[in-house]
Amino acid sequence: MRGDRNGILRLVRAMPAPCKRQWHKALPAPPVTGRVTPPASRLRGRRLAPLGSMATHTPHVLVTGAAGFIGSHLTERLLADGFAVTGLDNFDPFYAASEKWANLAVVRRHPRFVLHEVDCSDADALEARVARVPIDAIVHLAARAGVRPSLEDPTGYIRANVLGTQAVLDLARKRDITRIVFGSSSSVYGDSSDVPFREAMDVGAPISPYAATKRAGELLCATHAHLYGASIAALRFFTVYGPRQRPDLAIRRFATRMLDGSEIELFGDGTTSRDYTWIDDIIDGIVAALAWTQRTPGACETFNLGGRRTTTLARLVTLLESALGVRARIVGRPRQPGDVSRTWADTTKAEQHFGYAPRVRIEEGIPRFAAWMRQRVQHRATAEFQAAGLALGTR
Ligand SMILES: NC(=O)c1ccc[n+]([C@@H]2O[C@H](COP(=O)([O-])OP(=O)(O)OC[C@H]3O[C@@H](n4cnc5c(N)ncnc54)[C@H](O)[C@@H]3O)[C@@H](O)[C@H]2O)c1
Numbered sequence: 001m002r003g004d005r006n007g008i009l010r011l012v013r014a015m016p017a018p019c020k021r022q023w024h025k026a027l028p029a030p031p032v033t034g035r036v037t038p039p040a041s042r043l044r045g046r047r048l049a050p051l052g053s054m055a056t057h058t059p060h061v062l063v064t065g066a067a068g069f070i071g072s073h074l075t076e077r078l079l080a081d082g083f084a085v086t087g088l089d090n091f092d093p094f095y096a097a098s099e100k101w102a103n104l105a106v107v108r109r110h111p112r113f114v115l116h117e118v119d120c121s122d123a124d125a126l127e128a129r130v131a132r133v134p135i136d137a138i139v140h141l142a143a144r145a146g147v148r149p150s151l152e153d154p155t156g157y158i159r160a161n162v163l164g165t166q167a168v169l170d171l172a173r174k175r176d177i178t179r180i181v182f183g184s185s186s187s188v189y190g191d192s193s194d195v196p197f198r199e200a201m202d203v204g205a206p207i208s209p210y211a212a213t214k215r216a217g218e219l220l221c222a223t224h225a226h227l228y229g230a231s232i233a234a235l236r237f238f239t240v241y242g243p244r245q246r247p248d249l250a251i252r253r254f255a256t257r258m259l260d261g262s263e264i265e266l267f268g269d270g271t272t273s274r275d276y277t278w279i280d281d282i283i284d285g286i287v288a289a290l291a292w293t294q295r296t297p298g299a300c301e302t303f304n305l306g307g308r309r310t311t312t313l314a315r316l317v318t319l320l321e322s323a324l325g326v327r328a329r330i331v332g333r334p335r336q337p338g339d340v341s342r343t344w345a346d347t348t349k350a351e352q353h354f355g356y357a358p359r360v361r362i363e364e365g366i367p368r369f370a371a372w373m374r375q376r377v378q379h380r381a382t383a384e385f386q387a388a389g390l391a392l393g394t395r
Contacts, residue, residue, distance in 0.1 A: 065142035225300030238306030242279030270314030278360035306345025
């Protein structure tokens with residue numbers, strides 16, 4: 001059965017492009033054995049069957065950006081669900097490498113996890129590093145993230161996010177890997193006032209280099225799927241937060257400064273708003289999208305993954321104040337170029353295709369995040385105290 005399907009796939013690849021989509025729609029779904037099997041979607045209330053009972057080899061996922069915020073959480077989930085994971089990361093200096101190694105603390109010694117330090121935009125190095133890895137699917141999250149820094153270094157963002165994405169797609173083509181999830185962003189909607197954002201809306205006017213690179217990545221994915229019949233889910237994440245959140249993002253930045261008594265800079269008049277998405281909801285969405293790529297050979301779609309509600313900056317600060325038990329000392333600043341007025345996800349499409357259903361509301365998520373922040377501060381204080389004690393003892 002597997003051989004037949006691969007034979008048909010080879011034939012389809014040799015066809016002129018317009019015929020391919022038709023054929024891919026007609027292809028039988030890949031067999032469960034020897035492919036990435038969809039972990040039972042918690043979104044639909046099913047549980048994962050033990051892998052050993054249904055697979056002859058451990059399904060293997062390549063996660064790029066594995067040491068980052070979202071990548072490290074995804075790696076943990078995939079390993080817990082029975083997958084083997086090869087992680088790639090170049091430990092980009094956007095924030096401290098020590099934070100990224102700490103992100104991997106839980107998984108580093110896991111027998112089904114390997115990490116390679118490699119730059120995804122270096123196609124040769126990328127191919128060489130994973131030459132012997134039996135990859136079934138790719139989740140491409142490696143990118144230079146962040147809107148404001150992209151205004152300082154657009155070329156660097158294009159190298160990492162556009163060339164990096166193309167190099168990953170080239171790898172997929174050469175290795176015949178047909179299931180890909182791409183981490184895109186709500187920033188592709190630009191400063192649209194038409195809310196909530198739907199995937200069918202015009203996304204031809206991004207307002208930062210970062211947003212433009214993410215839209216470029218989506219287009220490269222669509223082209224790749226069209227030419228080579230891959231199944232690709234491009235997921236537009238809406239501001240993700242939770243433990244290990246990137247230090248540059250507002251929630252983490254504010255909380256850090258509020259806890260050490262510093263002022264926080266508030267850009268704009270506090271009325272700008274964001275759709276904040278709890279990390280576990282995003283991970284559920286990625287895992288469900290990965291399963292969707294198995295059910296829909298040859299399809300390429302964009303999906304919003306958001307919290308489905310929008311929160312103003314002023315309200316966010318109030319929530320942080322009550323969760324941290326600290327009054328914020330606010331300094332007003334003008335709105336920054338590249339910043340959008342609002343984000344708000346309509347997630348109907350992801351819900352219909354793979355049962356996406358965000359669960360954690362901001363009123364629940366912020367106290368959970370605050371608990372993680374406090375624990376982190378405590379750990380650091382203990383570590384510093386111990387280091388000081390050791391230093392005194394060695395005098
Ligand atoms: N966090 C959010 O709110 C959010 C929102 C929208 C989209 N996204 C997207 O989700 C993905 C993950 O974001 P995150 O918040 O975890 O960011 P992150 O910075 O924590 O993780 C990205 C990881 O990619 C690595 N990386 C960067 N360039 C690389 C390259 N050329 N080769 C290999 N590794 C490279 C970095 O070292 C980092 O560890 C990114 O693509 C980002 O654009 C995130």
